[in-house]
Amino acid sequence: MLGDLKANFAVMTALCAPFALALAAFAIDEGSIYVERREAQAMTDLAAITAASNINNFEAAVVTTLGDNGMPGIVVQKAGQTITPALGKTIVSVTPGRYSAESSLGVDKRFEAGKTPYNAVHVALKKIPARYFASSVIPTPVIGTEATASVAPQAMFSVGSRLLSVNGGILNALLSKFLGGNIALSVMDYNALIAADVNLLSFI
Helix, strand or coil: CHHHHHHHHHHHHHHHHHHHHHHHHHHHHHHHHHHHHHHHHHHHHHHHHHHHHCHHHHHHHHHHHHHHCCCCCEEECCCCCCCCCECCEEEEEEEEEEECCCCCCCHHHCEEECCCCCCEEEEEEEECCCCCCCCCCCCCCCEEEEEEEECCCCCEEECCHHHHHHCHHHHHHHHHHHHCCCCCCCHHHHHHHCCCEEEHHHHC
16 A cells, blocks of 8 residues: 555656646746846836936947946847847837926826937837746747936036136125025135036035
8 A cells, every 4th residue: 555655656746747847947937037127127227317318429328338237239229120139139229309397298298209409318128038947938028128217407506717816705795695694705715616516406
């Protein structure tokens, strides 16, 4: 009787082992794809932000950012082109446009591709993820990520040497009124401020 039980267990193990291994392989590859998708989204976000910050050279900014962060085989897909991603080849499309933060507009309508003057960039990325065990079990997936980034203009207050040397007393009055206090800068203080750029937004 004991021998029969051992034999039955051995048969069941032999029958179930392939299914268990297939499930384990599927789970490992799915976990790997999930991590790779999150990394691709982070890289797409970073590329869009970099491109928006370098709006006059947005395409090169995207390619450089992705390449510097280990994205393989970057190919830029131009408007009207259709390029199929392959293992080791990343397809990216870069679209400049104008972004409006108006709350009355729907989220999908705030970015207008191609509208000038440009203040935003939309980046779309496609790639084939690496698979380790289940390539013969599940069809080849494609990771697709998108990101849109815009740059808002900032007001800058520049203090120049000509104003300081010719109209030094006026600067004290202007800064006192602006900062809401009594400002009394000496010549040495003026020299320290020459050619300085002060971001007004840091005071708001």
